[in-house]
Amino acid sequence: MAARPLSPHLSIWKWGPHMLVSILHRVSGDGMALVGLPVLLWWLGALASGPDAYATFQEQATSWYGTVVLVGLSWPFFNHMCSGLRHFVLDMGAGFELDTNRTWSMGSMIAAVILTVAFWAAIFQA
Amino acid sequence: MGNGTSIGKVRGLGIAQEGAHHWLVQRFTAIGNLLLGLYLVFAFIFLPDLSYTTVVGWISGPVQATAVALFVFSTFWHARLGLQVLIEDYVHSAGNKFAAMTALNLFTFAGGAFGLFAIARLALGVAA
Numbered sequence: 387m388a389a390r391p392l393s394p395h396l397s398i399w400k401w402g403p404h405m406l407v408s409i410l411h412r413v414s415g416d417g418m419a420l421v422g423l424p425v426l427l428w429w430l431g432a433l434a435s436g437p438d439a440y441a442t443f444q445e446q447a448t449s450w451y452g453t454v455v456l457v458g459l460s461w462p463f464f465n466h467m468c469s470g471l472r473h474f475v476l477d478m479g480a481g482f483e484l485d486t487n488r489t490w491s492m493g494s495m496i497a498a499v500i501l502t503v504a505f506w507a508a509i510f511q512a
Numbered sequence: 513m514g515n516g517t518s519i520g521k522v523r524g525l526g527i528a529q530e531g532a533h534h535w536l537v538q539r540f541t542a543i544g545n546l547l548l549g550l551y552l553v554f555a556f557i558f559l560p561d562l563s564y565t566t567v568v569g570w571i572s573g574p575v576q577a578t579a580v581a582l583f584v585f586s587t588f589w590h591a592r593l594g595l596q597v598l599i600e601d602y603v604h605s606a607g608n609k610f611a612a613m614t615a616l617n618l619f620t621f622a623g624g625a626f627g628l629f630a631i632a633r634l635a636l637g638v639a640a
Contacts, residue, residue, distance in 0.1 A: 416598050419591035426584070427627050433568055434630035440564040463549065470542055477539070508557045 403491035410495065411469040414462030422459045460505055465498035538593045544586035551579055568634060577635035584627035592620040 399405065432443035446452045472494045475481045481490055555576075559566055570576055599612045 412598070415591075415594050419595050423587065423591060423623055426587075427623055427630075430580075430584075430627050430630040430634075433564070433571065434633040437564045440567075444562075463553075467546060467549065470546070474539070474542075505553065505557070 402488065403495070404487050407469050407472065407491040407495055410465055411473070414466040414469075418459060418462045418466065421455070422462070425455065425459065457502075457506065461498065461502045464501040464505070465495065468494035468498045468501070534593060534596075538590065541586050541590035541593070544582065545590055548579055548583035548586060552583060571631070572634045572637065574635070577631050581628055581631045584624060584631065588620050588624035588627070592616065 428443060429447075432439040447456060472481070472490050475490070481487055555570065556562070559570055571580055595616050596613065599609060599616065603609045603612050
């Protein structure tokens with residue numbers, strides 16, 4: 387491998403919301419790719435296999451650990467969605483001023499938690 | 513460094529000529545994920561229940577089946593691009609990188625194909 391210069395090492399920076407939102411974007415996206423997509427496939431495969439297979443899926447999905455996994459997938463969904471929307475803004479070259487960046491970093495993370503809570507409230511209220 | 517010389521490109525010092533494509537497709541699929549993901553979220557919320565009969569009845573409709581099939585296509589493609597970046601960032605040895613990319617491609621194509629097949633089966637009424 388060519389000895390390319392590396393990015394400044396993580397440890398020399400003071401942690402801020404922009405760094406947290408960045409690593410959470412990666413964690414939530416790759417987490418959904420590795421866990422969420424297999425769950426999606428299990429759901430679709432169970433539906434396509436018939437009522438018995440779907441009953442097995444539902445039994446696991448509504449158990450305490452199934453609930454942990456599903457709630458644990460809904461937060462990454464909304465988090466990745468909110469920080470992804472932030473990335474679209476940044477892609478246009480906007481929102482890089484320190485105050486604006488801090489505001490939208492915090493905003494996207496807070497919005498993700500609110501949307502996750504609202505989603506489950508809507509599911510259980512129905 | 514200028515525009516890169518031939519020997520520089522051979523040594524891996526020049527541009528790869530495909531960076532923008534990966535970057536753009538990640539954005540295009542992100543928009544697809546956003547629209548179709550929200551569609552799925554609202555379906556989960558507004559379906560009267562999530563029982564087998566209700567969900568199969570919903571997903572086997574032509575518009576619904578198309579939307580969920582596109583969701584599978586878009587998310588698997590987006591995940592393929594995202595995990596590729598993860599591998600490129602953290603797996604540095606050439607052999608391991610090749611193995612990881614191979615595993616990723618198998619996972620993406622096999623998973624995506626299975627998802628699309630399941631939806632086709634539901635939409636065409638074989639399972640109902």
